[in-house]
Amino acid sequence: MANCDSCPSKGNCSDDKKETCMIENNPLNNVKHIIGVMSGKGGVGKSTVSTLLAYELLRNGYKVGLMDADITGPSIPRLVNMQNKRITSTSEKGMIPLTAVGGLKVMSTNFLVDNEDAPVLWRGPIIGNLVKQFWTEVIWGELDYLIVDMPPGTSDVAITAMQVMPFSGIIMVSVPQDMVSMIVSKAVHMAEKMNVPVLGLVENMSYIQCPDCGKKISIFEDNTENFIKDKNLELLCELPMCKDLVNLSSKGIAKVNDDIIEEFTKVINCVIELDKSK
Numbered sequence: 001m002a003n004c005d006s007c008p009s010k011g012n013c014s015d016d017k018k019e020t021c022m023i024e025n026n027p028l029n030n031v032k033h034i035i036g037v038m039s040g041k042g043g044v045g046k047s048t049v050s051t052l053l054a055y056e057l058l059r060n061g062y063k064v065g066l067m068d069a070d071i072t073g074p075s076i077p078r079l080v081n082m083q084n085k086r087i088t089s090t091s092e093k094g095m096i097p098l099t100a101v102g103g104l105k106v107m108s109t110n111f112l113v114d115n116e117d118a119p120v121l122w123r124g125p126i127i128g129n130l131v132k133q134f135w136t137e138v139i140w141g142e143l144d145y146l147i148v149d150m151p152p153g154t155s156d157v158a159i160t161a162m163q164v165m166p167f168s169g170i171i172m173v174s175v176p177q178d179m180v181s182m183i184v185s186k187a188v189h190m191a192e193k194m195n196v197p198v199l200g201l202v203e204n205m206s207y208i209q210c211p212d213c214g215k216k217i218s219i220f221e222d223n224t225e226n227f228i229k230d231k232n233l234e235l236l237c238e239l240p241m242c243k244d245l246v247n248l249s250s251k252g253i254a255k256v257n258d259d260i261i262e263e264f265t266k267v268i269n270c271v272i273e274l275d276k277s278k
Contacts (some may be wrong), residue, residue, distance in 0.1 A: 019144050022163045024136045031065070031143045034275050036161070036196070040187030042073065042152035044180060045175050045204035049267075050149040050247055051079040053171070056268045058102045060079065062144035062275075065097065067134050068108035069161055070151040071127045072120045072228045077110045079248055086269060087111045094137045107138050118174040124128060127151075128160035154190040162194040168274050169199040171267065172233065176203060177221040188231050197269050199236075201228055206238035216240075236267045 037050040047070070048095070054066045068076035077083045080100040097105040110116045122137065131151075140146060149164070151157045170191045174184045184201075192199050203224055205250070206218040219241065228235050239245065244256045 002185060008093055018119075020216045023166050024132075024137065024164055025166075026094065026136050027138045029143075030180050031140055031146045033064050033144065033271075034146045034165050035199075035271055035274075036170040037165050037173060038150040038158070038170050038191070039172055039173040039180075039189050040152065040154055040190075041180065041183045042070075044175050044184075045202075045239070045245070046070075047075045047079055047173065049173050049204065049239075050056050050147050051076065051248065052256070052264055053267060054104055054145075054147045055078050055102065055270065056264060057145050057147075057271065058104055060268065060272065062272075063103075063142055064103040065107075065140050066100075067133065067138075067144045067146060067148045068106070068110075069131050069148050069157070070158065071122070071130055073151070074110045075117065075150055076106060076108050078233050080104065082106060082225045083110070083116050084214040085111060086114075088132050090141065094139045095133075097140050104259050105140060105143070107134050124156045128157045131157055132164045135161075145271065154186050157191065158187075160196070162191070163194055167196045169197045170272075171236070171271075172201045173204055174201060174224075174227070175205045176218065176224050178221070178223055181223060185227075185231060188233070198233060199274075200234040200267070202236055202267060203238045205241040208241050227239050234270075236270055237263045237265075239263065 035053070037046050037053065039046050050066060054064050057064045066076060066080070068074045077085065082098060082100055085098050087098065090096065091173065095107070097107040098111055100106050109120055148161065150161060172184055172188060174180055188198055207218050209216050239260065244260060249257070
C-alpha cells in the first residue's frame with residue numbers, strides 16, 4: 001500500500017500514477033531525494049560513481065545514505081572500507097544501516113552474510129524483495145539524499161527498485177564503447193518507461209593521462225557525442241582511467257585527485273539543483 005503522506009513525490013504524481021503506485025514508505029524515514037546510479041550492465045564503474053557522489057554530497061553538508069542494490073555483486077562495502085563489517089543486531093522496528101567515515105549510512109548484502117566472498121544463490125523474486133526491504137525495512141532516518149547503486153541489467157530487480165522507491169532521478173554510467181552504449185541505451189529507455197528522469201551521463205574510463213606531459217589519450221573508439229545526442233542526454237563528466245579511482249577501495253575517497261573531484265562537480269551540482277528546486 002502506498003503511503004502518499006510520507007512519499008518524497010507527494011504532490012508531483014499524475015492521477016493515473018496514483019492509481020497504480022506501488023511505492024511503500026517507512027514512517028520512520030524522511031528521505032528527500034533518491035538518486036539511482038545505473039548503466040544496464042556491469043563493470044563500467046557504477047559503484048565508484050555512487051561512492052564519489054555520496055561522499056561529495058556529504059562534503060557539501062548534506063545527510064546521505066548509500067544503498068547497495070546490486071544484491072548478488074555487492075562492492076560498496078569495499079569502496080567505503082567496510083568490507084569486514086557485519087550487522088549483528090536489528091531493531092524491532094527494522095534494520096539499522098551501518099555508518100561509514102563521515103557519517104555516511106550504508107546498507108549492503110555483504111553486511112548480512114558471514115564473509116564477503118559468500119555467494120548469494122537466490123532467484124530473481126527473492127533478490128527483488130530484498131531490494132524492497134532495503135527501502136521499506138531499513139531505518140534510514142532523516143536523509144537529504146539516498147544514493148542507490150543499481151544492479152546491472154533491466155530485468156525484475158531493477159524494475160522492482162523503480163516501482164517501490166520514489167526516485168528523483170537516475171544518473172547513467174557508460175564507457176566510450178559502441179557495445180556498452182547500446183546496452184546503456186536499454187537502461188535509458190527503461191527509465192523513460194518507468195517515468196524516472198535521467199539526469200545525465202557519466203562517462204567512465206574516458207581516457208588515460210600521460211603523467212609526464214598531461215596529454216589525454218583515448219583508449220576506446222569514442223562515440224559518446226553521437227550517443228548523447230541520439231538519446232538526448234547531458235554529458236555530466238568524463239572520468240579518467242587512473243590509479244586514484246582503481247584503488248578507491250584500498251586508498252579511500254580522501255586520496256582521490258582534486259582534478260577528478262573538480263571534473264565531478266557538474267554531477268554534484270546537477271543533483272543539488274533537485275534540492276534547491278523542491
